[in-house]
Amino acid sequence: MNSKIDPGAEPAVVTGSREQLLYLLAEASEIEHTLMCSYLYAAFSLRRGEGEGLSTTEACAVDRWRKTIMNVAVEEMGHLLIVANLTVAVGGRPHFARPNFPVAPGYFPSGVVVRLTGFSRETLEHFIFLERPQGAPGDDNRTFNQKSYSRRQAVRGLMPSAQDYTTIGHLYEAIRVNLISLADHLGEGELFLGGARRQVGPDVVDFPGVTKIASLEAACTAIDLIIEQGEGSPGEQEESHYRSFLSIQNEFEELARGNPAFAPAWPVADNPALRLPPNLEDKVFVDHPEAAVLLDFTCSIYGLLLRLLVQSFGRAGEEAATQQKTLISAAIELMHTLAGASDQLARLPASLSTPGVNAGMSFTMLRGVEPLLDGRVEEQLVRERMRDLADAARTIPQLPSALSASLDQIAEAFFLQISS
Numbered sequence: 001m002n003s004k005i006d007p008g009a010e011p012a013v014v015t016g017s018r019e020q021l022l023y024l025l026a027e028a029s030e031i032e033h034t035l036m037c038s039y040l041y042a043a044f045s046l047r048r049g050e051g052e053g054l055s056t057t058e059a060c061a062v063d064r065w066r067k068t069i070m071n072v073a074v075e076e077m078g079h080l081l082i083v084a085n086l087t088v089a090v091g092g093r094p095h096f097a098r099p100n101f102p103v104a105p106g107y108f109p110s111g112v113v114v115r116l117t118g119f120s121r122e123t124l125e126h127f128i129f130l131e132r133p134q135g136a137p138g139d140d141n142r143t144f145n146q147k148s149y150s151r152r153q154a155v156r157g158l159m160p161s162a163q164d165y166t167t168i169g170h171l172y173e174a175i176r177v178n179l180i181s182l183a184d185h186l187g188e189g190e191l192f193l194g195g196a197r198r199q200v201g202p203d204v205v206d207f208p209g210v211t212k213i214a215s216l217e218a219a220c221t222a223i224d225l226i227i228e229q230g231e232g233s234p235g236e237q238e239e240s241h242y243r244s245f246l247s248i249q250n251e252f253e254e255l256a257r258g259n260p261a262f263a264p265a266w267p268v269a270d271n272p273a274l275r276l277p278p279n280l281e282d283k284v285f286v287d288h289p290e291a292a293v294l295l296d297f298t299c300s301i302y303g304l305l306l307r308l309l310v311q312s313f314g315r316a317g318e319e320a321a322t323q324q325k326t327l328i329s330a331a332i333e334l335m336h337t338l339a340g341a342s343d344q345l346a347r348l349p350a351s352l353s354t355p356g357v358n359a360g361m362s363f364t365m366l367r368g369v370e371p372l373l374d375g376r377v378e379e380q381l382v383r384e385r386m387r388d389l390a391d392a393a394r395t396i397p398q399l400p401s402a403l404s405a406s407l408d409q410i411a412e413a414f415f416l417q418i419s420s
Contacts, residue, residue, distance in 0.1 A: 010134065011164040013174045014156070018090065018191075021178045023160035025087045026095040027108075028171055029080060033098045034114040035130065036076035037363040042127075043069040044342040044361060045118035045265040053263065058255055062264045065119070065248050070339075072241045078207035079226045084313055085199040086175075086222060089192050089213040090182075094313045096306050096369045101362065102271045102282055105146050109164045113144040115282070116360065118268035118346075121256075124249050131242040133231035134169045169227045176223050183216045191216070198314045204324040205332075266346045268360040274299055275364070284350050284357060291348040291359035294398045297389070298341040299364045304385050305334045306369050311378060314371060326414065333410045340403045348398065386411040 014020065046066045049059050084094035099107055102115040112130065117123045125141040132138050151162035165171045183191045196212035209225040211218070230241045256262050269284035274295055276285050286295050308331040312324045342361040350359040372378045390411045393404040 010166055010170040010173075013177045014161045014163050015178050015181045016156075016160065017158075018182060018186075019158075020160045021090060021175070021182060022087065022092045024163055024171070024175050024178060025083055025090075025092065027163070028175060029083045029087070029095040030098040031108070031112070031168060031171065032076050032080040032083060033096065034101075034103060036073050036080065037101070038114055038116055039069050039073040039076065039127070040339075040342070041116045041268075041360060041363070042119040042123055042265075043073065044339065045268045045346050047264060047266060048343075055259070058259070058262060058264065061251055061255060065251075065264070068244050068248060069119075072244060075208070075229050075241070078210050079229070081200060081205065081207060081210045081309075082222050082226060085210070085213050086219060088194045088199050088313055089196070089219065090179075091194045093371070094310065096310055098365060100365055106149065106151065109151060109166070110146060110149045111140065111166050112168075113140065113146055115144070116271050116362070117143075118270075118360065119265040121249075121252065124245060124252065128242065128245045128249065130168065131230050131240070131245060132167060133242060134167045134173075136167075136231075167231070169231050172223050172227050176220055179216060179219050188216050192219075197316055197320070200312055200324055200328065203321060204312070205328045266358050267356060268346050268358045269350045269354070272350060272360045272362045273364075274362045284354055286350050286359045286362070287353075288349045288351050288359065290398050291345060291350055293396055294341060294345055294348065295359060295362060297392055297396055297399065298338060298345060298361050300385075300389055300392075301334055301338045301341065302361075302363055303366045304382075304389065305331050305338065306366065307372070307382065307385070308334070310369050310371050311382075315374075330410055330414045333406070333413075337403050337407055337410070340406075341399060344398055344400065382414070386414060 043066050046062050047054055047059075048063075050056060054062060080096075084096075087094050103113075108114065113126070117126075122141045122143045126144045129138055129140040129144075151164050153159075153161050163171060163174045165174065179191070192214050196214045199212045200210065201212040202210060209222065209229070211222070213219050213222055228240065252264070269286070271283045272295070273280075273283045273285045276287075277283055286292055308327045312327045312331075315323055338361070345359045345361055348359045349355070350357045372381050390404075390407050393399055393407045396404075
């Protein structure tokens with residue numbers, strides 16, 4: 001392996017074999033996945049309307065913020081799908097696994113702290129820091145600071161090396177450099193040997209920038225889009241994640257000056273835990289009976305959603321596109337169910353032992369999200385899980401009846417489409 005020095009303060013770009021590229025793509029997937037969850041958690045924590053303690057002006061602003069943050073989270077999901085397509089294009093399998101929250105120090109670079117925290121001034125400052133453009137000055141909020149460290153190996157050999165970066169944009173630049181290096185070394189045809197057939201394209205999912213990738217030019221275009229949506233273009237793209245969070249921050253500060261008691265969010269737990277951890281530091285074990293049942297259900301929805309996304313890739317044959325549409329459509333519908341249940345969690349107490357702290361969606365991961373066996377096995381396992389969730393929804397009083405009915409409709413539509 002060798003290093004290329006990037007101009008500016010960013011660490012050197014580590015280049016190497018296809019394994020190095022797949023390693024970087026897996027880290028990019030986990031970054032997109034964890035950021036998506038943290039943005040959703042903040043959006044779910046926001047109050048709704050004047051009936052929840054907001055003035056008319058405040059309620060309108062908070063509603064705009066929720067929509068903006070949800071749009072950012074949706075774009076992060078689009079980035080996750082783009083990285084999945086890139087991974088398939090160079091011969092890998094999409095990577096949808098990730099660490100549970102809070103992400104332990106050492107897993108990502110020291111400047112990339114990812115936790116689940118409700119919407120607040122501190123959380124907003126942290127989001128701005130994470131999405132800042134390369135070269136932009138700024139410090140993270142002290143609440144999210146952790147001891148500085150460097151992820152490095154004594155020897156750069158056959159095993160992939162961790163790529164340090166101070167901005168997420170630089171991680172993608174490292175992926176670009178590795179793509180160019182490998183295309184030069186192996187040949188473009190040999191690098192993109194995965195082809196486009198097993199990817200997910202715009203004919204299946206309508207996410208900006210999600211397209212099939214089969215060339216170096218297409219890969220670099222996809223990377224450009226991810227960077228520009230996140231940190232903005234050189235011309236300071238107004239709709240970038242960075243600029244969107246700055247806009248929310250300005251409006252938040254203006255409203256807070258007018259009302260020092262302004263509380264746009266419910267007092268949700270930092271890093272809620274579905275299972276009792278050995279150490280409760282920085283976590284809240286959700287054991288209140290009402291919240292615990294709803295959290296278990298919501299995490300199960302999330303688990304099935306991931307299963308459906310995983311199954312959407314790597315398909316071949318004449319029915320591949322139809323099957324992909326069925327799987328992706330069901331996953332998107334489940335997102336709405338997850339959002340409704342997560343909103344409700346933010347309004348419930350987390351635990352009898354932590355008064356004044358509300359619950360929240362923990363996004364607890366399945367132990368493994370590798371692809372299920374295809375054919376009848378895949379169909380049977382998804383059917384079983386959908387049936388389990390639909391049956392459970394009818395027994396949870398904290399779940400709005402509309403969400404329970406919606407889950408029945410999703411299951412029925414999925415079964416009809418699969419069997420047709």
